[in-house]
Amino acid sequence: MAGDQQQEEARRAAPLHVVVFPWLAFGHLIPFLELSKRLAARGHAVTFVSTPMNIARLPPVPEGLSGQVRMVALPLPAVDGLPEGAESTADVPQEKVELLKAAFDGLAAPFANFLAAACAGGREQAGFGRRPDWVVLDFAHHWLCPIAEQHQVPCAMFLIFTATATAYTGSRRQNVSHPRVTVEDFMPMPRWFPSPPSLAFRRHEAAWLAAATQLNASGVADTERLWRTEERCRLLVVRSCPEVEQPRVFPLLQELYSKPVLPAGLLLPEDGRCESDGDRAEGSGVVARSGALQWLDEQPPGSVLYVALGSEAPVTPASVHELAAGLELSGARFLWALRAPSAAAAGTPPLPDGFEARTRGRGAVCAGWVPQVRVLAHAAVGAFLTHCGWGSVAESLRFGHPLVMLPFITDQGLIARMMAERGVGVEVARRDDDGWFGRDDVAEAVRRVMVGEEGKTLARNAKRLRESVVGDDSGRQELYVDELVQCLQRHRFT
Structure with a gap:
């Protein structure tokens, strides 16, 4: 009996194929890649599935992990109205997503x-020859679980949103019991999540969330995608x-969804080779990176506002013009990672006339890709103007x-x-009502944020939060991945 138990424990501890x-x-792609790298670093085999162009645009897996991570490209079918070669949300306007x-x-x-x-392999095999132990998927895969079953x-569903946003969405059961119909219904946090009144959406944000409950092309x-997927994970x-x-x-999420809910940690990239928002602009990335960091080298410590909207x-x-005018009015030093709006191609200049000349010396604008992690790590950066994407x-x-x-x-408003x-x-x-803002x-x-006592208080609070979340090194965050791996090993099928 003891031998059988030891054999079972050894089998459960065997490396996974995920x-x-x-x-x-x-x-989504970048956090999933970061999770894949963490699993691979612990000796598990990871098959990362996406489309050819997305795989080509991802940062390379570190050489020491490349034998543990393989990329599988599935060609994306053509759909009427979808531009040729469009394989990610970055390739299409919002209305074509x-x-x-x-x-x-x-x-x-x-x-x-x-x-x-992939399942032709046996459970006793190792690496990519082993049949998959898990599929880790996203919110959109409502058709995948029946195939896996x-x-x-x-x-297992991996949600790249905050736990608070996940609780805001709630399971199908809560939404049937407490239906949200109008835009106003989507503004406060739901009844099942007691929270401060300040945790609420503006009307223009709630309109976007309400639209997510409606049929699309x-x-x-x-929301139906998420619920169908979650229910079978x-x-x-x-x-x-x-x-x-x-x-x-987190305890609330387990009550809402009636299954284990695990934090994966923040899965922070180790350096600027892996960014949270957008692909690597290889051609311009080297120039933008060099220019951004060299310019920061010339600025006083903690003096620069880094500006990036993903x-x-x-x-x-x-x-963009109002943001530019506001930066100019503020008098602050800034480094702006600017991605021109799509309408700029129709002839509208991306920046106000003379903006760069008037702010030269205290401001720099970098078009294209900027190594966000390395910029945020620079001693000259003292604050961050952000769209509040969770990755950023x-x-x-x-x-x-x-x-x-x-x-x-x-969920950006909720994160803010x-x-x-x-x-x-x-x-x-x-x-x-419409989210308009002025200079x-x-x-x-x-x-x-940048001037006076309030700014100093915000900076102290941010440092304290950093200490609470990250500590002196990444070890605290890595413990969450260790616990996730243990859970995957315990709950895999025999």
């Missing part, structure tokens, strides 16, 4: 063929940790920077209010 399959957005989801659903058959071939491979609403894994969330949110924030030429905020937490917050879509509650940032004032709103928020 198939990892993110949604087609770089804000639903067509990308329709194309994504066409990957069901190629994935079924891939998984059938045919081969007796369990699924793919034939499946986003054995585990939920969240890219967050209790130190940065409200204390009760690769997919729905900025307009008008909002997590990267900023690592370095203890106070935030100037300009959220746009999805979470950070304001922690006393680490100031949100740019915006009009509630004076930008200048005021920047001055509050």
Whole structure:
């Protein structure tokens, strides 16, 4: 009997083969890649599934891990109206993302063929010859779990959102009991999540969330995708940790979803080779990187506001001009990683006339890719003006920077209010109904963070939060991955 128990324990501790399959957005692809690297570093085999162009644009896996991570490319089917070569949300305007989801659903058959071939291996084999022990998937894969179940491979959903945002969405059961119908219904946190009144969405943000409950061109609403997928997963894994969330949110998630919910930690990239927002612009990245860091080298410590709104924030030429004018009015030093709005191609100049000349010496604008992690780590950077994408905020937490917050879509508004509650940032004032902001709103928020006693308090709070979340090294965050691996080993099928 003791021998059987030892044999079972040894089998459970054997290296895993995990198939990892993110949604087609770089804000998802990069955290999934970071999770893959963590699993590979612990001796597990990881098969990373995506489309050819997305795989080509991902940063390379470190040489020491390349034997543990293999990339599998599934060609994306063509869909009427979807631009040729569009394989990620960065390739299409917001209104065409639903067509990308329709194309994504066409990957069901190629994935079924891939998984059938992968399951031809035995459970006693090692590495990629071993049949998969898990599929780790994203919110959009409503068709995947039935395929995995045919081969007796369990699924775990990896959510790249905060635990608070996951609780806001809630399971199907809570939403049936407490339906949200109007835009106003989506503004406060739901009844099942007691929280401060400040944790709420603005009306223009809630309108976006309400739209996610409606059918789109793919034939499946986003919330329906999430619920169908979640209901057939054995585990939920969240890219967050209790130190940065409200204390009760992880236990609440287990109540809401009636299954184990594990924090994966923030999964922070080790250096600037892996960024949270957008692909690597290889051609211009070297120039932008060199110019950005060299310019920072010439600035006083803690004096620069780093400005970056990610690769997919729905900025307009008008909002870029107001942001530029606000930076100019603020008088602050700034480094701006500028991605021109799509409408700029129609003839609108990306920046106001004379802006760069008037701010030369205290401001620098870098078009294209900028190594965000390395910039945030630079001694000259004292604060971060961000769209509040969770990847960017997590990267900023690592370095203890106070935030100037300009959220746009999805859960960004909620993240901004979470950070304001922690006393680490100031949100740019915006009009509630349509989200409009002006240059004076930008200048005021920047001055509050960069100048005076309030700015010093925000900086102290940000440093304290950094210590709580990260500590002196990354060991605290890595413990969450260790616990996740142990859970995957315990709950895999025999």
